[in-house]
Amino acid sequence: MDLSVNTISAHLPVQPALNDEIDLAELFRSLWAQKLLIVGVTVAAALLAGSYAFFLATPEYQVQSLLRPAAIKDLDALNGTEVYPLTPDEALRRVGTALDSYETRLEFSRAHPELFEALQTPLRSPEQAFEKFNDEAFQMLLPDPKATSLTPYVGIRLTYPEDVQGVSIVNGLVEFALQRERELIAADLQAVIKNRLDKLERKIEAARASYETSKQAxxxxxxxxxxxxxxxxxxxxxxxxxxxxxxxxxxxxxxxxxxxxxxxxxxxxxxxxxxxxxxxxxxxxxxxxxxxxxxxxxxxxxxxxxxxxxxxxxxxxxxxxxxxxxxxxxxxxxxxxxxxxxxxxxxxxxxxxxxxxxxxxxxxxxxxxRALDMDVSKLKLVHIDQAAVEPSKPIKPKKLLILALGIVLGAMLGVFIALIRNIVRRKPDTFAISR
Known part of the structure; x- marks a missing residue:
């Protein structure tokens, strides 16, 4: 039995030992031989990235408005009534709450539909389109609790596509929120005055009744x-x-x-x-x-x-x-x-x-x-430290970054394709040797 096995082994062809180590020099020569392919893929990727960055991508712009507390003299007329006290910080907080309110933003969009025409699509109602825009575009700016700020502030930032009037939206929304707060303050002021007058009338009537009772007694x-x-x-x-x-x-x-x-x-x-x-x-x-x-x-x-x-x-x-x-x-x-x-x-x-x-x-x-007749419509609740202005350039897309990424990814893709071709080309030689 051992003799037959040895005989069979002697007649089998001797296979050369395979070298599993990568020959870097050979690999470089292979890639250099396919340099046109790599350059072509890189150029194609760069062209695609450049086309997207410069022609296909929708530019997005960003504007913001910052509000700071009003001066004490601006609220002195209101506080002088001794009916409705309002500090500058409280006024800023109220305006900031109004700006952050979805209801305020929705009412502003309904009051100025011409500013949101570009958001309309056949598949969405105006409310649905605005809700999506509100979730993605608006951002409130608040002081960092960990940072030291000289004065408190409240801001609103808007990121919008090219066909939307972002500056008008931000400035209009700020003015709309201010006007709404003025109307609320005017309504509150009238309600407080009415309640106090009613209270005084009740006091007078009670005093009259008490006096009449005491007199009769x-x-x-x-x-x-x-x-x-x-x-x-x-x-x-x-x-x-x-x-x-x-x-x-x-x-x-x-x-x-x-x-x-x-x-x-x-x-x-x-x-x-x-x-x-x-x-x-x-x-x-x-x-x-x-x-x-x-x-x-x-x-x-x-x-x-x-x-x-x-x-x-x-x-x-x-x-x-x-x-x-x-x-x-x-x-x-x-x-x-x-x-x-x-x-x-x-x-x-x-x-x-x-x-x-x-x-x-x-x-x-x-x-x-009764003599209080204050014009709240001109009340300066906050100081607009920074109004929204037309941006000089879009924040998106970042064209040079996209182009650079396209070149890098194109080069990587070209090298990968070259490596695959090199591996595929070597397989027939390996089979011939094994045979």
């Missing part, structure tokens, strides 16, 4: 106090008269009793106890009699004649009021209570507004608010 309190005082005085008057009547009746009873005693003693004229004891004696010479007694002399010593006269007078009396000074005082006080002058003055007030506290200040504020 004061009148009622005064009348009630008068009624109470009148009732107390009348009660006191009746009590005094009853007291005087009782005192008169008691006096009459005392007098009747004293009259009976005086008659029984035979005392007709006023006398004294000592004089009554000496009636039977005859007086000799001039006698002066002095009597000292610390006890009250009984009433009947006044004599029946005097007592009867007093009793008759008391019985004929129709009123005891003159005997009590307090009754005259009560009559005076009752007379004064018939008319409460304070109540009359309160009821006779023709203009209650004159007595309302803070009413003058409220009316002054209302008059000032």
């Amino acid at each position: 004061k009148i009622a309190a005064l009348l009630e106090a008068d009624e109470l005082k009148r009732a107390e005085l009348q009660d006191e008057l009746r009590a005094l008269r009853q007291q005087l009547k009782t005192r008169r009746d008691d006096r009459i009873m005392q007098l009747n009793e004293a009259i009976r005693i005086a008659k029984s003693l035979g005392i007709a004229k006023p006398t004294t106890p000592s004089a009554l004891g000496d009636e039977g004696r005859s007086a000799q010479g001039n006698v002066i009699r002095t009597e000292v007694n610390n006890q009250q002399i009984p009433l009947y010593f006044m004599g029946s004649e005097a007592l009867e006269a007093e009793r008759d007078a008391l019985q004929q009396r129709r009123s005891d009021d003159f005997t009590e000074p307090r009754i005259a005082q009560i009559a005076k006080e009752l007379r004064l209570l018939e008319n409460n002058r304070e109540v009359e003055i309160l009821k006779q007030r023709e203009n209650d507004d004159l007595f309302l506290k803070d009413l003058a200040l409220w009316r002054e504020e209302a008059a000032r608010l």
